Amino acid sequence: MVDISVDLGFLKLKNPVIAASGTFGYGIEFSPFIDLNQIGGFVVKGLYLSPKQGNPPPRLAETACGLMNSIGLQGIGVERFSKEVLPQLKGLRSALIINICGDTNEEYARIAEYLDKHEEISAYELNISCPNVKKEGLCPAQDPDDTYEIVKLVKKSCSTPVITKLSPNVTDISEIALSAEEGGSDAVSLVNTFLAMGIDPETRKPRLGNFFGGLSGPAIKPIALRMVYQAASAVQIPVIGIGGIASGRDAIEFIIAGAKAVQVGTANFTDPDSTLRIIDEITAFCKEKKIKRLQDLSGAVDLNP
Amino acid sequence: MLKNQRAVIAGKKSWGNDYFLFSLEAPVISRKSKPGQFLMVKITDNPYPLLRRPFSIHARNKHNIEIFFQNTGVGTSMLSQKQRGDKIEILGPLGNGFHIGERSESKKASLIGGGRGAAPLYFLACELVKKNINVTVFYGGKSSEDLPIASKFKKENIRTLCSTEDGSSGFKGLVTDLLETELKTDTPSLIYACGPEGMLKSLSKISKKHQIPAELSLESIMGCGFGACWGCVKKIKKGNTAEWHKVCEDGPVFSAGDIIWD
Numbered sequence: 321m322v323d324i325s326v327d328l329g330f331l332k333l334k335n336p337v338i339a340a341s342g343t344f345g346y347g348i349e350f351s352p353f354i355d356l357n358q359i360g361g362f363v364v365k366g367l368y369l370s371p372k373q374g375n376p377p378p379r380l381a382e383t384a385c386g387l388m389n390s391i392g393l394q395g396i397g398v399e400r401f402s403k404e405v406l407p408q409l410k411g412l413r414s415a416l417i418i419n420i421c422g423d424t425n426e427e428y429a430r431i432a433e434y435l436d437k438h439e440e441i442s443a444y445e446l447n448i449s450c451p452n453v454k455k456e457g458l459c460p461a462q463d464p465d466d467t468y469e470i471v472k473l474v475k476k477s478c479s480t481p482v483i484t485k486l487s488p489n490v491t492d493i494s495e496i497a498l499s500a501e502e503g504g505s506d507a508v509s510l511v512n513t514f515l516a517m518g519i520d521p522e523t524r525k526p527r528l529g530n531f532f533g534g535l536s537g538p539a540i541k542p543i544a545l546r547m548v549y550q551a552a553s554a555v556q557i558p559v560i561g562i563g564g565i566a567s568g569r570d571a572i573e574f575i576i577a578g579a580k581a582v583q584v585g586t587a588n589f590t591d592p593d594s595t596l597r598i599i600d601e602i603t604a605f606c607k608e609k610k611i612k613r614l615q616d617l618s619g620a621v622d623l624n625p
Numbered sequence: 626m627l628k629n630q631r632a633v634i635a636g637k638k639s640w641g642n643d644y645f646l647f648s649l650e651a652p653v654i655s656r657k658s659k660p661g662q663f664l665m666v667k668i669t670d671n672p673y674p675l676l677r678r679p680f681s682i683h684a685r686n687k688h689n690i691e692i693f694f695q696n697t698g699v700g701t702s703m704l705s706q707k708q709r710g711d712k713i714e715i716l717g718p719l720g721n722g723f724h725i726g727e728r729s730e731s732k733k734a735s736l737i738g739g740g741r742g743a744a745p746l747y748f749l750a751c752e753l754v755k756k757n758i759n760v761t762v763f764y765g766g767k768s769s770e771d772l773p774i775a776s777k778f779k780k781e782n783i784r785t786l787c788s789t790e791d792g793s794s795g796f797k798g799l800v801t802d803l804l805e806t807e808l809k810t811d812t813p814s815l816i817y818a819c820g821p822e823g824m825l826k827s828l829s830k831i832s833k834k835h836q837i838p839a840e841l842s843l844e845s846i847m848g849c850g851f852g853a854c855w856g857c858v859k860k861i862k863k864g865n866t867a868e869w870h871k872v873c874e875d876g877p878v879f880s881a882g883d884i885i886w887d
């Protein structure tokens with residue numbers, strides 16, 4: 321038997337595969353394709369305090385092995401979410417993680433407070449890294465002080481564990497990861513999408529309604545992997561690796577680089593059952609390599625010449 | 626219930642290098658599907674092109690469903706190279722279809738298809754005929770080569786009027802102009818349409834002017850096809866408020882009067 325369970329300290333997962341925010345709806349959308357109980361966990365779509373309109377279309381543009389999106393976090397707001405969606409997610413045997421967004425630091429804290437009584441929520445993921453809501457793709461995760469302040473404020477206002485989701489659109493990812501750790505974050509997850517753009521040469525118009533968008537998918541995997549390695553080398557708290565993961569071997573790369581768990585995003589669109597396939601492939605890899613505990617691989621990159 | 630399955634291409638037909646028809650063995654999806662619904666088709670197991678492509682359900686029989694598509698880019702070009710006997714992964718049936726026979730007065734329907742937009746109208750026409758509804762198909766394209774499935778409608782004894790922009794076949798001009806001339810003598814109780822955005826916009830105006838309700842099937846770039854990504858939205862009026870609604874889940878068919886064109 322291979323043990324692929326994960327202990328993040330504040331949260332135990334039966335396997336390292338978590339579905340990433342914004343690519344898994346509210347989870348329910350995937351129940352025709354997979355048994356939600358079999359994945360390690362899932363992060364619901366980004367949630368604001370109030371309902372949000374989102375950006376004008378086109379919101380998606382495809383590029384070689386990648387997807388650009390400028391959804392802009394359209395959503396139902398925290399009140400409707402807790403009344404209409406949360407009851408449907410009760411009793412699941414996988415970790416339920418809520419992706420929190422805000423226009424101000426206080427807004428993050430208020431959502432964290434509002435949902436704190438719900439025991440079915442395993443953790444919050446602070447989305448301080450969405451490139452699609454402010455002008456020029458700016459977000460708090462690009463500044464170490466802003467990151468520290470938000471995390472600190474949220475930690476003060478709730479008892480639910482906090483994962484801070486980091487942006488790849490920075491020069492020094494270690495610095496930001498350390499700020500999140502100092503602020504009291506229980507873990508960091510990275511990366512969110514890379515700020516990108518596309519132009520239609522025929523019309524000279526931007527391919528996305530919001531002009532800039534976030535790039536995800538296999539195209540970003542090597543850069544995401546490098547950043548996960550750097551962050552994991554810098555902090556003591558667990559790191560959750562994200563970026564272009566589409567197979568068990570992709571997931572294993574992130575784990576060897578230092579991640580304890582991984583998130584699968586864009587692959588959910590291509591194959592709605594990709595999380596389950598990736599779990600099977602991880603188990604098969606461990607069997608083949610005679611690895612008894614997946615966690616032994618975490619950070620086990622061999623740097624010897 | 627949605628199904629994601631591998632389906633064998635049981636039959637393939639092509640018209641030059643532009644239009645293709647696949648017959649797919651998918652009995653469960655076939656049984657459940659309604660006109661106007663669509664499939665998300667996986668083009669390749671490799672990461673390029675990354676996303677599945679949406680295609681309307683063109684026809685169905687007991688075991689098979691058909692898709693009819695135009696080669697317009699990377700994905701459709703790769704798909705067109707698949708052969709009989711190959712397997713492709715399909716997800717469906719997706720979306721809400723056209724409303725059929727819900728109004729007792731809708732005994733006469735006009736179906737307007739522009740180019741590849743005629744794809745879902747064949748399935749629709751067949752179902753309408755079964756309900757004893759009088760169907761006329763208006764089928765428009767750039768040139769005579771863009772009307773490959775006109776004969777399919779005619780074979781079912783469905784009145785089919787064609788138009789081409791270059792006049793190489795049928796009425797010379799836009800399919801909406803052909804419809805307008807027809808409306809002078811004959812008024813349907815309902816319009817169903819699928820095609821390019823410009824055509825659908827004109828139809829919205831025609832529907833308003835002549836007070837004929839119209840159901841339009843919209844296209845949008847789709848990430849998932851089943852409501853998870855919020856990538857496919859269009860502005861739709863519900864009651865007094867206009868919001869971004871998902872084409873894949875709330876559509877692709879909408880009432881003309883509810884669509885807010887930009």
Ligand SMILES: Cc1cc2nc3c(=O)[nH]c(=O)nc-3n(C[C@H](O)[C@H](O)[C@H](O)COP(=O)(O)OP(=O)(O)OC[C@H]3O[C@@H](n4cnc5c(N)ncnc54)[C@H](O)[C@@H]3O)c2cc1C
Nearest residue numbers: 678679680681694695697698699700701741744844845846
């Ligand atoms: C609900 C629905 C039903 C459809 N049914 C049919 C059908 O029955 N027959 C048919 O020929 N075509 C149909 N289309 C259009 C078809 O999906 C596009 O032509 C196809 O996705 C183009 O892919 P490509 O890789 O060849 O083109 P590319 O231009 O290389 O595609 C790049 C990206 O843009 C998207 N895209 C490009 N054009 C369109 C478009 N017009 N609509 C939506 N996405 C687009 C692609 O999906 C892809 O993500 C339908 C679209 C929708 C939304």
Ligand SMILES: Cc1cc2nc3c(=O)[nH]c(=O)nc-3n(C[C@H](O)[C@H](O)[C@H](O)COP(=O)(O)O)c2cc1C
Nearest residue numbers: 340341342366389447511512536537563564585586
């Ligand atoms: C359509 C779309 C919507 C997304 N929405 C969110 C979101 O609401 N909150 C968030 O933190 N990340 C969001 N993301 C980022 C993903 O969770 C993930 O970090 C990113 O896509 C990289 O992983 P991938 O390459 O596996 O997709 C979104 C990504 C996509 C493609």
Ligand code: FES
Nearest residue numbers: 849850854855873
């Ligand atoms: S295509 Fe993903 S929500 Fe419509």
